[in-house]
Amino acid sequence: MRRFAIATLLGASLALMAAPAQAAWHSYVSHKLGFSFEAPGDVKVSTGTYRGQLAGPHESIVFRSVDDNIEYKVTVMSFMQAQADGATILGEREYNFQNEKKVLMDTFGRVEPGKDAVYGRKITVELPKNGGRTLGAFYFVNGKMIVLEATILPANGDYASPDPGRFIDSIVFQLQRTQQGATELKLPE
Amino acid sequence: MRSRFSAWIIAAATGAVLMASAGPASAAWKGYISHPLGFAFAAPGDLKIEKGKYQGAVAGTHDTTVWRSVDDGIQYSVTVIDTTAEANKAATLLGEAEYIFQDQKKLLMDAFGRVDGKFGRKLTIDLPNKGGRTTAAFWFVNGRIVELQAHVPADGDVDTPEMGRFVDSITFFPVRAADDALELPMPK
Numbered sequence: 114m115r116r117f118a119i120a121t122l123l124g125a126s127l128a129l130m131a132a133p134a135q136a137a138w139h140s141y142v143s144h145k146l147g148f149s150f151e152a153p154g155d156v157k158v159s160t161g162t163y164r165g166q167l168a169g170p171h172e173s174i175v176f177r178s179v180d181d182n183i184e185y186k187v188t189v190m191s192f193m194q195a196q197a198d199g200a201t202i203l204g205e206r207e208y209n210f211q212n213e214k215k216v217l218m219d220t221f222g223r224v225e226p227g228k229d230a231v232y233g234r235k236i237t238v239e240l241p242k243n244g245g246r247t248l249g250a251f252y253f254v255n256g257k258m259i260v261l262e263a264t265i266l267p268a269n270g271d272y273a274s275p276d277p278g279r280f281i282d283s284i285v286f287q288l289q290r291t292q293q294g295a296t297e298l299k300l301p302e
Numbered sequence: 303m304r305s306r307f308s309a310w311i312i313a314a315a316t317g318a319v320l321m322a323s324a325g326p327a328s329a330a331w332k333g334y335i336s337h338p339l340g341f342a343f344a345a346p347g348d349l350k351i352e353k354g355k356y357q358g359a360v361a362g363t364h365d366t367t368v369w370r371s372v373d374d375g376i377q378y379s380v381t382v383i384d385t386t387a388e389a390n391k392a393a394t395l396l397g398e399a400e401y402i403f404q405d406q407k408k409l410l411m412d413a414f415g416r417v418d419g420k421f422g423r424k425l426t427i428d429l430p431n432k433g434g435r436t437t438a439a440f441w442f443v444n445g446r447i448v449e450l451q452a453h454v455p456a457d458g459d460v461d462t463p464e465m466g467r468f469v470d471s472i473t474f475f476p477v478r479a480a481d482d483a484l485e486l487p488m489p490k
């Protein structure tokens with residue numbers, strides 16, 4: 114009986130060691146951009162460009178981390194001069210996200226309760242050529258389009274992982290709800 | 303032989319005429335346009351105008367203008383919600399209106415709408431308690447929510463293409479409106 118217990122413990126320890134190392138999740142906040150979120154691993158910031166047929170070309174700020182072969186990405190684009198066109202700009206981005214891909218889910222996204230609610234959409238697509246699966250969430254708040262994307266890469270393969278959902282649903286716009294100790298996101302110079 | 307064939311033709315033609323006259327009378331579709339509001343659409347029957355209220359947790363309370371017609375048992379309506387004072391929240395206001403429309407109803411379709419450089423959404427719901435089926439399209443135009451709805455009662459033809467014809471008739475480019483489109487009357 115004792116031998117069996119020791120063998121079981123050893124087996125369990127080995128199984129844990131063999132499992133891929135997962136980074137801890139941290140909370141990140143940008144008071145300047147007005148949102149916070151949670152993600153695993155080290156979030157790096159970079160700049161990019163987004164171009165929509167209706168939105169036109171826009172610079173973007175991208176916060177990105179990769180953990181356990183899942184890529185987590187938050188993209189922020191400013192449309193301060195076109196806020197009244199926010200519904201169409203957001204709709205175009207959502208449309209482009211799912212265009213020519215297999216849509217697995219397309220549903221309402223709502224963050225914050227009552228009069229502070231922000232409505233957007235959450236969409237899951239399968240990427241072409243076995244490129245993995247991406248869950249995206251799309252919001253337009255205070256003149257900024259905020260897009261969260263979590264892509265489960267084929268190397269991970271666990272397309273039922275709850276981590277993309279945890280990431281997408283961690284977005285907060287009422288910053289008093291941000292977790293204490295959240296790391297302030299550094300913005301590009 | 304020839305007389306028997308002629309009799310058959312006459313009987314068939316008479317039957318067809320009788321069937322056509324017995325069917326529900328469908329009114330002609332007309333084009334409507336509102337230059338100040340920035341859209342045009344087509345609907346059958348005579349449009350009636352009325353005022354209303356819209357309430358959303360985010361949007362608050364707003365006046366609405368509704369143009370309504372009924373034809374062949376189908377109710378058509380265009381509702382304009384004036385949110386110009388909060389147009390900077392366009393995406394959320396539109397999302398809230400769509401959410402309210404389908405909340406606690408059986409959602410049959412929820413798809414992208416794309417017309418003349420605008421993105422919106424098209425939804426079809428079954429109303430509770432055998433209340434029939436409604437297809438709607440939602441747009442945000444010049445600071446206003448524009449909502450087209452076509453409703454068929456439960457005992458009607460819920461698969462009629464007329465609902466789709468109505469919601470898909472919207473255009474935001476005046477040049478695409480019907481040549482003989484009537485200017486939409488505004489409430490006094």
